[in-house]
Amino acid sequence: MRRLGDLEAEIMDRFWRWNRPATVREIVDDINRHRDVAYTTVTTVTTILFHKGYLTRERDGRVWVYRASATREAYAAALMEDGLRAGEDPSAVLLRFVEGLDEHELAALRGALRTVDRRSGP
16 A cells, blocks of 8 residues: 555545545635645545545535545554565564554554454454
8 A cells, every 4th residue: 555645645634534524625625724725636636535445435416525435544554564564574574663662652552462362362
């Protein structure tokens, strides 16, 4: 999975934060509160995100209404999976990754491992 570009990430961030369907107009209006971006540019990038599978869409009258097809966490996990597979030695990749975690992140990892262990239990 390729990492999102800057505008792609900015658009997806709105869908993930809002957790609801939205139109290109809503996205443009929100981005334009912070910086100028053209409606056509956001339309193009949103359409690309749809074709890449990051968004779903349905017609509402004359406009498309988009929704994130997966959560931010699922996207981040897919990036991590790709990173793990990028190395020749998954154990070495995991070790390097874990060595870079702070105490809060390590605690979260331990909790996640316990959860997975319980799910796959006896």
